[in-house]
Amino acid sequence: MGLQDELTVMQPVVMKIFSKSVRENRLSHGYLFEGSSGTGKKRTALWLAQSLFCLESTETELACGKCANCTRIASHNHPDVHLLEPDGASIKIDQVRALKQELSKRGMESDQKVVIIYDADKMTVQSANSLLKFIEEPEGGLLLLFLTTNPGQILPTIQSRLQPVTFKSLTFDSLLASLTAAGISEQKARIYASITGSVEEVKAFEESEWFSEARNVVIKLYEGIHHQGTSPLIIIQESWMPLFKEKDKMALGLELLLLLYRDRLHLTLDENYEPICTAQKEMLGQDALRKSLSETTGEIEKILAAKSKLDSNMNTQLLMEQLVLEIQGR
Ligand SMILES: [Zn+2]
Numbered sequence: 050m051g052l053q054d055e056l057t058v059m060q061p062v063v064m065k066i067f068s069k070s071v072r073e074n075r076l077s078h079g080y081l082f083e084g085s086s087g088t089g090k091k092r093t094a095l096w097l098a099q100s101l102f103c104l105e106s107t108e109t110e111l112a113c114g115k116c117a118n119c120t121r122i123a124s125h126n127h128p129d130v131h132l133l134e135p136d137g138a139s140i141k142i143d144q145v146r147a148l149k150q151e152l153s154k155r156g157m158e159s160d161q162k163v164v165i166i167y168d169a170d171k172m173t174v175q176s177a178n179s180l181l182k183f184i185e186e187p188e189g190g191l192l193l194l195f196l197t198t199n200p201g202q203i204l205p206t207i208q209s210r211l212q213p214v215t216f217k218s219l220t221f222d223s224l225l226a227s228l229t230a231a232g233i234s235e236q237k238a239r240i241y242a243s244i245t246g247s248v249e250e251v252k253a254f255e256e257s258e259w260f261s262e263a264r265n266v267v268i269k270l271y272e273g274i275h276h277q278g279t280s281p282l283i284i285i286q287e288s289w290m291p292l293f294k295e296k297d298k299m300a301l302g303l304e305l306l307l308l309l310y311r312d313r314l315h316l317t318l319d320e321n322y323e324p325i326c327t328a329q330k331e332m333l334g335q336d337a338l339r340k341s342l343s344e345t346t347g348e349i350e351k352i353l354a355a356k357s358k359l360d361s362n363m364n365t366q367l368l369m370e371q372l373v374l375e376i377q378g379r
Contacts, residue, residue: 052096052114060089063214065318067093069342071100071111077212079184079193081169083200084216090196091167093216097194098122098130098163129159134167145176149183152191160190169195170202177204184210205357212346213353215311236327240264243325244304259292266292267305268329274376275336281373290366296359303356310352313337314345351375 057064070076082090099112099119106112112119121127133140133148152162166172172180184193184207195211197203221242228238228251241251254260266288273281293302312324316337324330337345355372359365 051110052092052099053110053112056089056093056096060093060216062315062318062322063089063093063216066214067097067100068111069318071097072108075343076192078191079211080195081200081203081208081211081213082194082196082216083198083213085198088216090216091165094165094194094196095122097192098127098165101161101163101192102127102129102159129161130163130165132165132167135171138171140166140168140172140176142173142175142179145172145179149179152183161192162190163192163194165194165196167196168198169207170197170199172204174204177207181206181210205360209350209354209357212350239325239327240305240308243308244301263292263298263302264305267302267309268326270373271306271309271329272332274373276332281377282370285366285369285373289369293365296365299365300356300359303352303359307349307352309333310345310349313340314342314349317342317345348376 053064067076082094084090096112099114099122100106102118102122103112104116104118114120114123118127122130125132131148131151133144136144148164152164183191193211195203195207200208200213224242225235225238228241229235233241233251233255241254245251266284269279270281270284270289272278273284289302293299308325309329312322312326312329313333313336315322316324316334317340320334320337324333326333351372355368358368
């Protein structure tokens with residue numbers, strides 16, 4: 050099995066997104082690969098780089114894995130594919146400066162350049178800030194791939210400028226299995242397993258009324274934004290704010306909202322996808338037909354940007370109202 054096939058078995062959704070984007074020449078400038086170790090993040094990053102430089106790429110096999118460029122990338126010897134990883138405990142400012150100097154030169158063999166940052170959460174604040182400029186004003190042919198097992202440790206300013214790509218881990222399935230074994234319905238267990246890796250947290254959710262109320266309000270808000278129903282601004286004022294007053298609750302609320310958009314994203318790419326939010330399958334399936342891939346990823350970005358603003362002192366009701374208006378394109 051070639052690398053592409055192996056990765057497709059391991060991370061079918063991720064590979065589908067990237068294969069499509071590469072074929073249509075629509076890659077974003079920056080991605081955040083998040084997932085536990087052993088989920089294929091590094092290999093996917095290298096494969097993606099190969100797909101951009103491969104000399105023998107075909108419609109079905111985007112990276113042959115055998116040509117001069119593919120082999121140089123696999124052995125970390127390609128002049129336009131840069132790898133950054135912690136030097137000791139952190140990714141230091143000097144490393145980032147050296148990288149930026151490399152990048153300021155013209156591409157060795159083409160205008161395309163790829164930067165892969167392993168353990169991106171280990172960047173010092175200084176290093177991260179120094180990289181921000183590149184993310185803010187990306188050059189045409191620059192692709193930045195941030196890899197992390199700890200997305201929560203990535204500065205929000207960086208995070209909000211990257212497209213998130215989740216590498217599903219086996220933990221999801223094992224958590225799912227233990228939750229269903231504990232008597233929780235599969236439908237609920239899939240939602241829990243998507244927003245937390247902690248059985249303890251799930252137990253706390255199960256014991257309070259809060260979680261199911263939260264889910265209802267989140268779905269109501271989604272319907273209010275995209276379908277007929279109560280105005281989303283009224284939902285925010287009357288239902289959302291009382292329930293998601295504290296910032297950690299609000300973060301969870303946005304995480305629950307994201308689940309619906311991620312399901313829609315997956316349904317856009319594969320109509321046979323089994324969504325996490327099973328009960329909303331029909332609605333999300335119809336929305337996936339009406340909305341383009343870029344509309345959906347754009348809306349996901351807006352929610353992530355709102356989530357990253359939670360750390361600031363911004364009024365949370367205002368934050369929600371702005372988010373809703375932005376999604377509705379007003
Ligand atoms: Zn090749």
